[in-house]
């Protein structure tokens with residue numbers, strides 16, 4: 272058996288279309304969603320993502336601003352820009368692309384963004400709300416994974432869900448969203464003993480490790496749903512995920528890389544930006 276390919280590109284196009292329709296309605300009420308994207312330094316991968324975000328803004332009818340700051344930017348300068356964007360009425364959402372250069376504190380940047388404009392949902396206030404289960408902004412990558420599961424009618428309720436990776440950006444919030452949907456969630460990391468054994472229990476396996484081909488077929492139960500969040504480059508410079516391609520033969524459903532979780536992440540960023548614009552203008 273070969274897995275059904277969970278097409279994040281197609282679902283993204285569909286969702287972006289409905290966001291555009293809603294944006295056009297909002298504009299009639301005098302509200303235009305606006306996203307500010309900040310990138311510090313010149314990491315080639317970050318540059319690709321930022322370009323993808325700008326393109327998504329166009330597709331959704333949003334106003335957008337891009338700030339490409341040099342590597343030498345001081346923390347004070349960056350926080351100054353964020354303070355300005357927090358006050359700007361044209362800007363509904365602010366995203367500072369991670370990682371930032373080493374001389375800048377990532378947490379200081381996250382803390383500086385007004386939680387009402389925190390479309391990444393990285394601010395401690397929003398992280399806390401996610402934990403409690405009453406939140407406005409859903410972290411983009413996990414939100415995109417949930418939409419993919421829904422699109423393919425995969426319900427985590429009661430299922431064994433194994434998340435490999437415990438980062439604040441993917442693994443932890445992913446685990447919370449699956450838990451809210453009544454999955455039985457196990458979180459694995461670099462100190463997990465017998466990872467293969469834990470992964471083999473999974474009905475739904477979500478992988479966010481950052482190592483090409485890390486998950487091999489022997490780690491996957493026959494018929495499992497496999498979500499590959501990893502974005503890596505192989506020896507030939509091609510983009511690939513954390514899951515070995517042979518896993519396709521064992522899984523029932525699987526996300527491709529590229530074209531799976533990645534595009535959905537950006538689409539969920541658009542969804543959060545639309546929501547921010549509505550909340551800031553008292554529109555439900």
Ligand SMILES: NC(=O)C1=CN([C@@H]2O[C@H](COP(=O)(O)OP(=O)(O)OC[C@H]3O[C@@H](n4cnc5c(N)ncnc54)[C@H](OP(=O)(O)O)[C@@H]3O)[C@@H](O)[C@H]2O)C=CC1
Pocket residue numbers: 412435436437438439440441442459460461462463466479480481482500501502503532533536
């Ligand atoms: N599709 C998308 O939209 C996105 C994709 N990504 C991609 O997802 C991947 C992960 O990103 P991110 O979460 O930010 O990465 P981090 O590097 O922050 O986290 C990696 C996680 O993997 C765990 N890990 C590392 N080695 C092993 C191992 N041998 N066994 C078990 N667990 C291990 C780490 O464990 P420990 O905590 O113990 O160190 C850590 O929790 C990357 O490829 C990234 O590019 C990221 C964000 C969005």
Ligand SMILES: Nc1nc(=O)c2c([nH]1)NC[C@@H]1CN(c3ccc(C(=O)N[C@@H](CCC(=O)O)C(=O)O)cc3)C=[N+]21
Pocket residue numbers: 319320323366367368369370391411412502510528529530531532533534536537
């Ligand atoms: N503040 C912040 N928020 C983030 O959400 C954030 C971040 N920083 N830093 C880096 C990670 C990574 N991330 C991706 C987004 C889109 C794709 C994406 O569009 N992927 C496409 C193309 C992949 C490619 O060609 O490189 C795909 O998978 O099809 C990938 C990865 C967001 N992140």
